[in-house]
Amino acid sequence: EPEVTQTPSHQVTQMGQEVILRCVPISNHLYFYWYRQILGQKVEFLVSFYNNEISEKSEIFDDQFSVERPDGSNFTLKIRSTKLEDSAMYFCASSGTGENEAFFGQGTRLTVV
Amino acid sequence: QKEVEQDPGPLSVPEGAIVSLNCTYSNSAFQYFMWYRQYSRKGPELLMYTYSSGNKEDGRFTAQVDKSSKYISLFIRDSQPSDSATYLCALMKTSYDKVIFGPGTSLSVIP
Numbered sequence: 001e002p003e004v005t006q007t008p009s010h011q012v013t014q015m016g017q018e019v020i021l022r023c024v025p026i027s028n029h030l031y032f033y034w035y036r037q038i039l040g041q042k043v044e045f046l047v048s049f050y051n052n053e054i055s056e057k058s059e060i061f062d063d064q065f066s067v068e069r070p071d072g073s074n075f076t077l078k079i080r081s082t083k084l085e086d087s088a089m090y091f092c093a094s095s096g097t098g099e100n101e102a103f104f105g106q107g108t109r110l111t112v113v
Numbered sequence: 114q115k116e117v118e119q120d121p122g123p124l125s126v127p128e129g130a131i132v133s134l135n136c137t138y139s140n141s142a143f144q145y146f147m148w149y150r151q152y153s154r155k156g157p158e159l160l161m162y163t164y165s166s167g168n169k170e171d172g173r174f175t176a177q178v179d180k181s182s183k184y185i186s187l188f189i190r191d192s193q194p195s196d197s198a199t200y201l202c203a204l205m206k207t208s209y210d211k212v213i214f215g216p217g218t219s220l221s222v223i224p
Contacts, residue, residue, distance in 0.1 A: 033211065035212075042214050043201065043212075045211040045212065048209075056211060091157070093212075096209065100164075100208050100209065101147065101159055102159075103159060104158070107154070109154065
């Protein structure tokens with residue numbers, strides 16, 4: 001069964017460092033998303049991406065965040081200068097080609113120390 | 114009023130019980146309704162997806178949507194210990210829109 005894959009599963013970084021979280025969406029999906037879940041809180045939308053551009057972003061997604069689809073298969077989230085409050089699970093999701101539903105990856109646990 | 118609300122639980126039931134999970138929302142613009150299951154430190158797993166009001170059944174799971182009351186439910190029949198997880202109701206306004214999640218209800222099924 002097709003699935004969204006994310007790497008790494010866990011990343012520890014020092015405050016102020018840049019991190020790149022990677023995702024391989026389901027092939028032939030056209031819509032891509034990043035969500036965040038701080039421990040004990042609900043899953044929150046960060047950004048959606050379609051046709052090689054951002055289609056919507058939340059207020060959380062400030063200038064420290066960027067997304068890219070560098071090739072035909074990967075979708076990345078970059079945090080330029082990490083803060084302690086960026087510590088969370090980050091989930092990638094994809095949907096498309098007749099499937100409205102969003103399918104989620106297993107997440108990357110980001111710990112900023 | 115919060116956009117999406119769920120009873121946080123935890124809800125604890127014996128194996129074999131029927132479980133009812135509920136969710137209310139405030140914005141009538143939502144048209145797509147989902148239930149996701151999330152195990153600890155894992156990604157949300159899609160269980161049920163419905164469009165507009167009505168019922169949908171898939172195995173032991175039944176989803177009900179009442180748009181007039183802005184109320185959605187998930188019923189689990191013959192609950193199993195493997196059903197122990199957090200259940201997230203989730204909504205979208207349009208196709209391929211961002212998903213708005215509820216805070217989740219924690220369920221424990223005791224053998």
